[in-house]
Amino acid sequence: MKYYFLALVLTAMSIKGLAQDKNEQAYRKASAEIKQQVFAWDKPQFHVRDIPKEYANASKVVIARHTELTSESKSGIAFYFGGIGSKRELNILEIVREVIKLNDKAAVEYYSELAFTKFARTSGFYTSEKLSTYVGIRIIKPNGKVTEINADDVVLTRDDPKNKKAKIAVPNLEPGDIIDYYIASDQQLVNEQGAKEYRILLFDDAPILNLSFHGELGKKMAILYRSYNNAPDLKIGKNNDKEIIIDVQKDNIPAYETALWIAPARQLPFIRMSISLGYSGLGAKYNGTRRPGEILKLENENEILDDIAQDYSESYYYNYWLLAGRKQYGEIEKTAQKKAKQMGLKYKDLTDDEKAALLFYTFRGALMGFDINRLSETLNIGSREYNGAAFPLFAIMKVAGMEPAILLSEHNRGYRLKDAMSRSDLQSLAYLPGSKKYFSINTIFDFPFKIPDFVEGVQNTKSITFSHPVAVGSMKKIAGMSNVATGPRIPASMAKDNLRQENLRLSINDDISTLRVKRNTILKGHYKLDAQQSLALYEDIYESERKSFGDKESLLEALEDGKKSKKYVEEVKNAFAEARKNQKTAFVNEAKEWFEQDVTDLKDHKVTSLGIRHTEPDFVYSSSFNLDGLVKKAGNNIIVEVGKIQGQPLSIKDNNRNRTIDVYMPFARGIEYVIELEIPIGYTVEGVQELNKNVSNETGLFIVEATTANNIITIKVKKHYTHNFEPAANFTKMLSFLDAADEWTNAKLLFKKAN
Template identity: 35%
Template sequence: MKIRSLHLAILLLLQLPLYAQKARDIRAYKERATQVRNEVWEWDIPAFLYGVKAKIDTTSSAIVVARHVDVKASSSRKMKNLGNSIRVERGKDLFYSNTFREMVKINDKAALEEYSQFSFRKFKNLNSYFHRGLATTIMGVRIIKPNGSIREVNVDEEVVNEQENGREKSKLAIPDLQVGDLIDYFVRVEEQKDVNSPVDDQMFVLGDDKPILQYSVHAEISDKYFVRYRTSNGAPDFIVKKDDDGAVFDLLIRNIPNLPVGLWMSPYRQIPMIRMSIAFGTRTEEGQVAGEIRKNPNAMEAKNVLLKEAQLTDKYFATLPSLAELKFQVKNLLDKYETNMHDEIPEDSLSFYAYYAFRYLAFYSVNASDKIVVGKSRNYSTPNNRRFLGYLYQVMQNLNIPVEYVFVVSRYGPGQNDFLTGSDYEIMLRTKTAKPVYITADGVFSNCSDLSSEYEGQKAPAIELKKSKRQYNEVGAFKDIEIGVSKPEQNAKTEQIAIAFDDNMQLLKMKRKTSIKGYLRSDEQKRLLRFEDYYEAERLALGIEKSFMEEFADSKRNRSLAEEYTSAFEKARTEQKDDFMDEIQEQFDIKPKDLIEYKIEKMGLRHTDPDLVYHTTFTLDGLVKKAGNNYILNAGKLIGEQLQIKPEQRNRKVDVYQPFARTFEYQIELTIPKGYTLEGVDKLNKSVDNECASFTVTSTVADGKLQLKVRKVYKHNFEPVAKWESLLQVLDAAVDFGNQKLLLKKA
């Protein structure tokens, strides 16, 4: 007892300095936060004062009266000498801060809901700002009433935590915000860095879904840094001035119109913006010189960066100690497959088998030391793309599969001619076989040869690195390849639905078979599949004799683990029912009254059997209403909700970036209750077909049943704005069908 008490006392003594340090940190943070808030609220920027005093147009849901971004990358010593009360940490020679401030006029309930409580993710999205490290974050919020009175929100007290998709998210509640108010807020990130710490890339996006009356930027960057920046999509240039410490960048723009950023846009390619990369010091091998400002780097500079990245990636992974073991495990799996399945892997299929063996090791195999994760959350595991493909490149080479690096840009990222840094590109692999196979690393269910839809139609430089040390890899060795574009029938969702009324004519019983292929498949795989099932399927497909459960059960040391996994599997299976309920509710916008049956028929795990197929039987309430002796059926809702274009989105002035070409098809058989007839069936029939899309409905009534076939097709992944009206015709036709009703008339 004495020993235990002494041990506890020592622990408490050890913890006291930690508590004291924490208290000091809290006091220092509060002092600094107060200083920063006073500084920001006193900024001499007329637009923020104008917003408080002036009458502002109320035709938009919300208006950004003023938006300002302030960036500083300087020496800690200079900041201290300026009287900013920044405590310089030992070994931290550089100071970085980014302040984003915005004043918004709230004009209706939709804007009020958006700003009354919003997650910290919103700050990031509004600023288009990505922070890579630990830093001090300081926020400030003020509410300005129409009479000019100002109330500052106590940010520290109004932060709430909520669950979102199983994860805790911090949100900031803004009490007493009302329509007609102005919300004036900022978020600042401050960080002291050593000379090897990267500075966040900056992105100034000159557009939003709200009109912006004034957008301004002020950046002070020390001549200790190398600055590379690019103006895109017609963005104006900075006014750049030199001072004793470095360079000052200023930008001022007024009256920026709103854009449909939430509807089929590629902001990097359609919104004027300036992107900036800030790197410390002179690095000759990387082509950077401290104090230099380089605007709009050329294509040759991009190729040099990509070549160095490919060489460094190859060299790094080729020398990792873990690579030898990984090569052995993949080769061992392939050898066991041939032995246990009594089947030799064809040479033209080796890359596929190698990929699936590698995917199994990355996502499916289980070790006794692993944390038990067998529910839906496991399905959302994503690899570090460069790490995954860096290892796989070496594995492929070890199996004598010729392979090359492909550097591809996303349709939703900067274009190939808008290069700024190597991070603009993502890596893919491409086999140099008779029929080339593209390989990416999207996640647990990626088939070999699956590509992300965001790469479709993009030109991409590819290079096969030379193996001999005597051979030199050169920029001229790059060749441009073009990624293909899928057809609408390759990305399809098809449903067969048999519908019957219950005895009370209130509930609809739906027996549904859903088949999903192509890019539409992934989201539902992640939501609906369970590890127990897809692990077992892949184990058998690879010819692995024993499951990890059997191995655990045979081991005295790990026998209890088998029982724990069995319990976890049962819990995951229970949660799977809720996920099927969510899938139904998402489609029909109605929570099912009862889910009677749900079953996965095909999981779509391999390119040889790529479709996801599942069955559900459920009841829905709310689609039938009594009208005297008759009933009204919301027939248009039988295929689920349709995309409705908002009034402010109809007058579009930018091209249309759709996710991919796709097809939705519904084959519905509705049993008409005895003693009733259907009226209004002829009004269901539609046919709108143009160069962009189509929406067709055909219906017949025979033998007491309504046969309804609905087909909606988006023919391309991109449409020029000149064809927007054609696309609108189809979208409107689908919405019109969604509003159609049938009368069940008592005979």
């Protein structure tokens, strides 16, 4: 029997190996065919070699970039677990070819290795997706010699049947070379109902001499599109086969700032298309599907707002107005009433704001509820996202007798309300118009009245309320339940509201090579989330909320009291212990990342305030450790490079200093240090007064105040960004305090050995 089983295993392995060989052969054959086709494109722009003088100092110059996008679809019959259904297949092939002149070492380093997804596949009961990627690379030397890189001999960075990621080295690149390469992506979709978004980008961080796009989409396709930020319109037509033909061309595109404080949706030129298989059958009108062959340019916000209003009307009707839907939100209120009693509160006497806060915390507690069957996921709850949970929060407050609304807002660095193409382009919050209070759950660390950073300062909002349907005869009546009105301007926070406060007690260790650091960090406002997600433990969050609600039993005690859960107590204890052990590593990594120096001998690490309640909003943690890289011996003396305590602050390079586009930052913010550095016994200090600096204007500030008293040097450092947005004209003012902070990195103190 065992030999029979072994034979089966060997046979299965052999079949798998043959299948892999067959797939690889098919891949290489397709790759060769695409290579021959693409490098044979007869387009004059790919043969340009003379670069305009104005781009002589550019790191790289895109001589030509051309994209070919084609799609075709077909329908048929398929069998699904014994049943028969329709099958719609969609194939999308995108080929992007670029010819780029590399002018310096930075460009050479960037293109010395290309990474791509060679093959990926996902599948489900009714849908499947397959993606294959092909690459071709040629190097053209200044003397005209052409060298082709064998792109099929790649290094797989991930190799499994459904996902192969690869990279390929491009050797012997030198400044002055031209790289001519393409990436072709062949995507096959089955029964894909949703639209695929596609962008034609008309910008780069390098100048582009010629950019072109050509698309040929099957006659069953439908297109919804918009041009953004002065991008040209699409040239659209149809050929004799009724296929949709799309062309775009633009010459001499200057380099854009694409990395530092930008909002691409608001500042950079591009064309956005929503491509889908058209459908004109039953329910198409109310499902928002497009007809086969339809080409629609969106030109005003009402088209999308009407769709969003219909979506919310259906949610309101099915998930609130109908008793079954409303009942689930009523359970949250019942739980909140019990919590209020435990806390010694009279629920009926609470104000709307107090009641809304209690309901918020109760709902959040339900989201983070403990599940022994998904223990690892439960412990990683800090990484979960809830997309605002606007409708559930609205419904919970509505069922509790309040008059909330849903607020539809722009993303302050994303698409404007008038430029939206789908509901996902806009942000939703629950809102109490009477007290002008906002509610949103994006992570488990959010609390009531906290405004997400991405909607702060937005002026264009819409307030959505609902009316009860008179009749339930059609989808049209349901869609008419939404009442959309102009909403309020959302306030913006100030630098003092989003603060990082580092309180550091420093002393020079006996080895005179490291500093001993006692650290206490206070994070306020939008500065908290990253640290909360990495340093806070589920066990501590759970216990903190339990005590706030007045619950008597700890989680472990509750598990021990349960008949079914008692057997899991040891497993949970071990999981909690492992998480607490890993917390130290998280503290070390966080300190290394912040100070940008080696951190050793970390101890006494703890979180003293979780920052998950509006009554205790700050996240506070502390630790002690040795910090490398700041202390040097100089004969009998000691030099402390105190300016490096701030890590490496933002340094604006020469090519980014002449800014012509506005500055979009995530939020107004401040970083502050209070440093107490002990003067070693037997030493005197020089350079304290030279640490002082004061640069400030309406855009921000960098201030250092240094004093000495009782053998302690106290250094107070403040760096503030006043607003989350600055017009381009103010960038020079920003440079003044940014440069001051950058220069202060070189600040040093000299400790001289007393004679």
